[in-house]
Amino acid sequence: MVESKKKNERPEKAAEIAGRLHSAAIHLLRRLRVRDLASGIGPAQLSALSVLVFGGPRSLGELAEAEQVRPPTMSRIVEGLEREGLARRRTTEDKRRIRLEATNKGTKILHEGRKRRVESLAVVLQSLTESEIRRLGELTDLLEQVLRKL
Amino acid sequence: MVESKKKNERPEKAAEIAGRLHSAAIHLLRRLRVRDLASGIGPAQLSALSVLVFGGPRSLGELAEAEQVRPPTMSRIVEGLEREGLARRRTTEDKRRIRLEATNKGTKILHEGRKRRVESLAVVLQSLTESEIRRLGELTDLLEQVLRKL
DNA sequence: ATCAATTAGTTAGTATAGCTAACTATATTT
DNA sequence: AAATATAGTTAGCTATACTAACTAATTGAT
Numbered sequence: 001m002v003e004s005k006k007k008n009e010r011p012e013k014a015a016e017i018a019g020r021l022h023s024a025a026i027h028l029l030r031r032l033r034v035r036d037l038a039s040g041i042g043p044a045q046l047s048a049l050s051v052l053v054f055g056g057p058r059s060l061g062e063l064a065e066a067e068q069v070r071p072p073t074m075s076r077i078v079e080g081l082e083r084e085g086l087a088r089r090r091t092t093e094d095k096r097r098i099r100l101e102a103t104n105k106g107t108k109i110l111h112e113g114r115k116r117r118v119e120s121l122a123v124v125l126q127s128l129t130e131s132e133i134r135r136l137g138e139l140t141d142l143l144e145q146v147l148r149k150l
Numbered sequence: 151m152v153e154s155k156k157k158n159e160r161p162e163k164a165a166e167i168a169g170r171l172h173s174a175a176i177h178l179l180r181r182l183r184v185r186d187l188a189s190g191i192g193p194a195q196l197s198a199l200s201v202l203v204f205g206g207p208r209s210l211g212e213l214a215e216a217e218q219v220r221p222p223t224m225s226r227i228v229e230g231l232e233r234e235g236l237a238r239r240r241t242t243e244d245k246r247r248i249r250l251e252a253t254n255k256g257t258k259i260l261h262e263g264r265k266r267r268v269e270s271l272a273v274v275l276q277s278l279t280e281s282e283i284r285r286l287g288e289l290t291d292l293l294e295q296v297l298r299k300l
Numbered sequence: 301a302t303c304a305a306t307t308a309g310t311t312a313g314t315a316t317a318g319c320t321a322a323c324t325a326t327a328t329t330t
Numbered sequence: 331a332a333a334t335a336t337a338g339t340t341a342g343c344t345a346t347a348c349t350a351a352c353t354a355a356t357t358g359a360t
Contacts, residue, residue: 014275017287018268022182024293025175026197030218031300032172033318042318042345047176060309068180073347075310080345096308096355118168124299125164132292137167139289142282143174149274150181183347192316192347210338223318225339230316246326246337 021143032117041084044069046113048077049086049102053110057090057101081106171293182267189263191234194219196263198227199236199252203260207240207251231256 033043041049044067051066052058058066064074078100081087086106090099102110125133183193191199194217201216202208208216214224228250231237236256240249252260275283 013287014283015265015268015272017283017290018272018275019264020290020294021178021286022268022271023200024290024297025178026193027218027297028171028175028293028300029179031297043176044346047173050173061307068177069346070348071309072311072349076346079310094308094356098309114169115165118165118172121168121172121296121300122165124296125168127299128296133164133167135289136171136292136296137163139286139293140167140170140174142286142289143178144170146271146274146278146286147174147177147181149277150178150270194317211336219317220319221338222320222340226317229339244327244337248338 028121032121041086041109041113042080044073044077045080045084045086046110046117048074049081049106049110050114052087052100052102053107057099059092059097060100061097063100086110178271182271189259189266191236191259191263192230194223194227195230195234195236196260196267198224199231199256199260200264202237202250202252203257207249209242209247210250211247213250236260 029043048063048067051063055066060074060078061071063078064071067074067077069077078087078089082089085103086109087100087102090101092099125136128136179193189196198213198217201213205216210224210228211221213228214221217224217227219227228237228239232239235253236259237250237252240251242249275286278286
């Protein structure tokens with residue numbers, strides 16, 4: 001990467017940071033995925049389930065949108081969740097729609113799995129100084145803010 | 151989330167940040183993946199190719215380790231890259247080993263694809279203030295540092 | 301009130317990406 | 331020379347993604 005000291009360096013800096021963030025996200029998930037597997041539930045199922053648990057019941061289309069996948073993909077993900085007894089489909093007044101909700105088992109599994117999954121990351125974070133942890137929290141805020149605009 | 155004002159709140163804070171970072175990483179990649187697809191090359195192939203392009207040639211085992219996947223998985227990823235003419239296998243002195251290298255086409259595709267993929271993120275970043283971008287850069291440093299310990 | 305259009309979800313078929321187990325071929329060690 | 335170890339591949343399974351085409355239900359227009 002060639003460095004530029006010209007006055008308009010913001011776009012380059014933004015692009016560089018974007019690339020590094022992207023790469024960091026890939027590697028973070030690769031490492032945490034290992035722990036996901038221990039719970040016997042895939043990352044897409046886990047993520048969808050967490051929406052139901054933390055965000056409450058919703059339709060398949062809404063869940064697909066929240067998870068940024070197409071409806072057929074979500075249909076299969078839910079199929080897996082249902083097979084494992086982690087979520088259920090409920091009929092609604094509008095008979096085309098379904099209402100998806102987490103079961104007690106799903107809620108429990110999620111909390112346990114989430115803990116295990118993020119545990120190793122949390123361990124590393126605890127080795128940081130108080131101020132580094134705080135700064136990482138700020139990064140997360142900023143990142144969440146950026147994601148809402150994306 | 152219940153807030154705690156007790157003196158030992160670091161572990162909780164770390165766990166909470168770990169969870170949010172995990173979730174943010176998932177959603178960041180989901181959104182950027184959409185642009186990946188435009189290049190007709192999957193995310194695993196793209197990521198492996200970028201190691202070859204930016205990090206230079208290496209064996210299959212080394213690449214698998216860098217990418218945190220098992221050798222059979224990398225074998226298939228390379229198969230795809232080779233089929234598309236983006237990388238090639240070369241024999242080495244030790245005839246068990248292979249040397250993987252990016253082709254010119256692979257190098258070119260990667261640079262173009264990388265740009266397009268991260269473009270939408272970079273656009274959003276540019277809408278932040280100068281100081282927010284700088285802070286995001288600093289915080290990305292911190293995240294990379296954490297990843298090295300993970 | 302009926303027929304067309306829209307909406308919600310599923311099914312079918314394809315591709316990528318992950319795993320383990322078992323295999324082949326080469327290199328190293330005893 | 332034979333046993334062991336290492337590097338990759340092959341085979342077979344699962345999950346996750348897509349588009350296209352389907353069914354069923356609702357809404358809208360005539």
